[in-house]
Amino acid sequence: MLSENNLVDDRYDVKGMLVYRGNGMFIIRQMSRYLEGLLEDDGHEPTLFPILIPENLLMMEAEHIAGFEDQVYWVTQGGKNKLDRKLALRPTSETCMYPMFALWTRTFQDLPIKVHQSVCVYRCETKQTRPLIRSREIYWNEGHTAFATREEALKNIETIKGIYTELISGLLCLPVQINERPQWDKFPGAEYTIAFDTLMPDGKTLQVATVHNLGQHFSKVFGIQYDDEKGEKHHAWQTSYGPGFGRLLAAAVAVHGDEKGMVLPPRVAPVQAVIIPIVFKDADKEAVTAYVGRIYDSLKEKGFRVRIDDSDERPGAKYFKWEQRGVPVRIEAGPRDLKEGKVVVVRRDTGGKEAVAFEGLDLAKTFKAIESDMRAKAKKAFDARRYSAKTLAEFKDNLGKGMVTVGWCQGKECAKPIEENGTILTVEEVEGECVVCGRKGVKIRVAKTY
Amino acid sequence: MLSENNLVDDRYDVKGMLVYRGNGMFIIRQMSRYLEGLLEDDGHEPTLFPILIPENLLMMEAEHIAGFEDQVYWVTQGGKNKLDRKLALRPTSETCMYPMFALWTRTFQDLPIKVHQSVCVYRCETKQTRPLIRSREIYWNEGHTAFATREEALKNIETIKGIYTELISGLLCLPVQINERPQWDKFPGAEYTIAFDTLMPDGKTLQVATVHNLGQHFSKVFGIQYDDEKGEKHHAWQTSYGPGFGRLLAAAVAVHGDEKGMVLPPRVAPVQAVIIPIVFKDADKEAVTAYVGRIYDSLKEKGFRVRIDDSDERPGAKYFKWEQRGVPVRIEAGPRDLKEGKVVVVRRDTGGKEAVAFEGLDLAKTFKAIESDMRAKAKKAFDARRYSAKTLAEFKDNLGKGMVTVGWCQGKECAKPIEENGTILTVEEVEGECVVCGRKGVKIRVAKTY
Numbered sequence: 001m002l003s004e005n006n007l008v009d010d011r012y013d014v015k016g017m018l019v020y021r022g023n024g025m026f027i028i029r030q031m032s033r034y035l036e037g038l039l040e041d042d043g044h045e046p047t048l049f050p051i052l053i054p055e056n057l058l059m060m061e062a063e064h065i066a067g068f069e070d071q072v073y074w075v076t077q078g079g080k081n082k083l084d085r086k087l088a089l090r091p092t093s094e095t096c097m098y099p100m101f102a103l104w105t106r107t108f109q110d111l112p113i114k115v116h117q118s119v120c121v122y123r124c125e126t127k128q129t130r131p132l133i134r135s136r137e138i139y140w141n142e143g144h145t146a147f148a149t150r151e152e153a154l155k156n157i158e159t160i161k162g163i164y165t166e167l168i169s170g171l172l173c174l175p176v177q178i179n180e181r182p183q184w185d186k187f188p189g190a191e192y193t194i195a196f197d198t199l200m201p202d203g204k205t206l207q208v209a210t211v212h213n214l215g216q217h218f219s220k221v222f223g224i225q226y227d228d229e230k231g232e233k234h235h236a237w238q239t240s241y242g243p244g245f246g247r248l249l250a251a252a253v254a255v256h257g258d259e260k261g262m263v264l265p266p267r268v269a270p271v272q273a274v275i276i277p278i279v280f281k282d283a284d285k286e287a288v289t290a291y292v293g294r295i296y297d298s299l300k301e302k303g304f305r306v307r308i309d310d311s312d313e314r315p316g317a318k319y320f321k322w323e324q325r326g327v328p329v330r331i332e333a334g335p336r337d338l339k340e341g342k343v344v345v346v347r348r349d350t351g352g353k354e355a356v357a358f359e360g361l362d363l364a365k366t367f368k369a370i371e372s373d374m375r376a377k378a379k380k381a382f383d384a385r386r387y388s389a390k391t392l393a394e395f396k397d398n399l400g401k402g403m404v405t406v407g408w409c410q411g412k413e414c415a416k417p418i419e420e421n422g423t424i425l426t427v428e429e430v431e432g433e434c435v436v437c438g439r440k441g442v443k444i445r446v447a448k449t450y
Numbered sequence: 451m452l453s454e455n456n457l458v459d460d461r462y463d464v465k466g467m468l469v470y471r472g473n474g475m476f477i478i479r480q481m482s483r484y485l486e487g488l489l490e491d492d493g494h495e496p497t498l499f500p501i502l503i504p505e506n507l508l509m510m511e512a513e514h515i516a517g518f519e520d521q522v523y524w525v526t527q528g529g530k531n532k533l534d535r536k537l538a539l540r541p542t543s544e545t546c547m548y549p550m551f552a553l554w555t556r557t558f559q560d561l562p563i564k565v566h567q568s569v570c571v572y573r574c575e576t577k578q579t580r581p582l583i584r585s586r587e588i589y590w591n592e593g594h595t596a597f598a599t600r601e602e603a604l605k606n607i608e609t610i611k612g613i614y615t616e617l618i619s620g621l622l623c624l625p626v627q628i629n630e631r632p633q634w635d636k637f638p639g640a641e642y643t644i645a646f647d648t649l650m651p652d653g654k655t656l657q658v659a660t661v662h663n664l665g666q667h668f669s670k671v672f673g674i675q676y677d678d679e680k681g682e683k684h685h686a687w688q689t690s691y692g693p694g695f696g697r698l699l700a701a702a703v704a705v706h707g708d709e710k711g712m713v714l715p716p717r718v719a720p721v722q723a724v725i726i727p728i729v730f731k732d733a734d735k736e737a738v739t740a741y742v743g744r745i746y747d748s749l750k751e752k753g754f755r756v757r758i759d760d761s762d763e764r765p766g767a768k769y770f771k772w773e774q775r776g777v778p779v780r781i782e783a784g785p786r787d788l789k790e791g792k793v794v795v796v797r798r799d800t801g802g803k804e805a806v807a808f809e810g811l812d813l814a815k816t817f818k819a820i821e822s823d824m825r826a827k828a829k830k831a832f833d834a835r836r837y838s839a840k841t842l843a844e845f846k847d848n849l850g851k852g853m854v855t856v857g858w859c860q861g862k863e864c865a866k867p868i869e870e871n872g873t874i875l876t877v878e879e880v881e882g883e884c885v886v887c888g889r890k891g892v893k894i895r896v897a898k899t900y
Contacts, residue, residue, distance in 0.1 A: 020497055020499075099463065
């Protein structure tokens, strides 16, 4: 589905590195521009920081480097000369940005700092790579902040949760579960990590975004300090966050698609509506062509991305082709429609067909309805895959179908059968009986993950 | 000027690598989105190709690698392991993209291929680096094509010349001279290179974009072949091109700026208009604040990027601050303006001040006038710095002030005194007497360059 639809090509000669083609890049750009708009409305500055991070900077935060050192690409040579010091391709930009934050921060008046950039990061994954889902070149948007107080940092995390929900569930119509990750699975150097998990049709969860509360770990290491109103020095409180565009694309295609092909959310679709002239008699051709032109012009003028398919194929073949490509709406117009001043609007998501007056054609409204229905349908399928289990047998039975909630005593031994095939997405602050040993413990959410 | 205005910060700890801050990144994004729109209207696909190019691919075209091998950054290590083969950080993407073009090309129906991407490229410059102008990380848009015929490739070059002129002279109001580079100065692997040179206030030219006719050099090496209608095989004809966003930003700031600070072209300015309430008596405050709010809302609604400066500073200090930042238009509104239903519009470029009816306030028209005047002013200064010289003394005298046209016999010895301090931008197909030896030859355009 990915390559047929001009989304990506995975035949490039470096493992784990993908070529994003026209439609894939278009959809991702719709995501990134939408997200950038939301972040900038919230006061984030657009930025672009260097890709290369000197070894000494990358190595400053101990947990951070321990988490990344096995997967960093190193530049060691410039031209024919060995470099004086190794330079890392950013695996993420904390250690690139925060020395600059330190330069920008003198007093409380310099805070908050909120920046974002849409760039690729690089991780020499040891796990099996998989197009869009586990790449060595990851296209994302990363946000980074520094605040004077912990409270402001916490408030920022709530804001970002809202913005990411707008992106993932609003724009892309994807259901998500927000899971605070267990301490052993947090971002290296963070106090804790909040993840956005969606569910793929095969029952595995896919982490599509994360938000990290960095506390003062990095500000202490990089010296991001400010004088308060009394002239006392404090370290800043920081957060960082990012959604992965490739994974979001993969999820949108997989979750919404059906047996006919892709079903694209209207606001990101490269073509939002295709107009198909229905002409069986040559005598009708000129009038229908003119009518279709008028429909096209009126939609184009309103800013919609619209195409006319006046190729020589038969209407049925055209329907099939544009359905396969996930175009949200098909508009059919033939001689009778022209006579009646109507057009036939066919929705890709439901197949629903409706004749409406050309004058009353309101694509914006149709797209809202499509989004709402796509969201509801995906949410229903998502919620139907929430399981709980009282026994290990039941747990094993449900694992792989979706997210499974079970009790766990928090003992290492009892984690073994649980983690054998699944990943603990989150530890809830809810009491539960351990599915392995029966002792009192907490509830956890488990799933097979990508 | 660059760092004061939140454009860039050059204190990052890797030589030649710059941090683009809020205003700098905003202006560049205005450029890149505008350019992307023009390219896509012309049928270019947005794409994103990998940053890493295996050594064997980079090395396939002999002239190309000879031109780049001294300045390529090499990734040699992934995690703790040495890589099997060295991977280059793309210095440009011909050798990354064209193996994929070969996979995509079977018959004439697969052509043309026209793609573009806005990305950074990497060159470990041996020359002195300079913020925005000579970086080791270069942010640009690169376009790449493959056509069935040479004619189509030539037509594409004309189209791109038009698109780049729209970007450089249209959007950014910068004058340019299009110079076909001498053969010895063409892009490595090209048949010839066309460059866009603008002129900095110090009299040096700055190359801001290039367009390359690649002929069949790369298509033969990478096997980009198609079957024509008779089933006969041919190699594709290719072009590639790119403007540098950092250099364009540097030129826009330097060329249009004056003694008060920046003068930003309206369509790229982060803030297009600042509204300043003029209040001397407390009694007027409420009414003027409400009036300013109405002005703000009406401009915002029309899509302008507008700010109110209601800080406690005195009006004069505010004028100074926003002039320094290059905001194209200042709108002043006080009690008398309110009474008369007027606002005072002050243009940054000319200082021209005009009272207009609030109802008749037409910023779009004002911006058009500003652009037109900025373009004319810059063009006039540019044309005033075109020189010609009959003697070597005269040549030396004018070199450094702008572009100097002189005759040259095309002999190596006579090039020496010419190239001692200047660069031959182009060799014209016009007869001229050599400025050194007096023999018959051609005319050349020479300048000091960045």
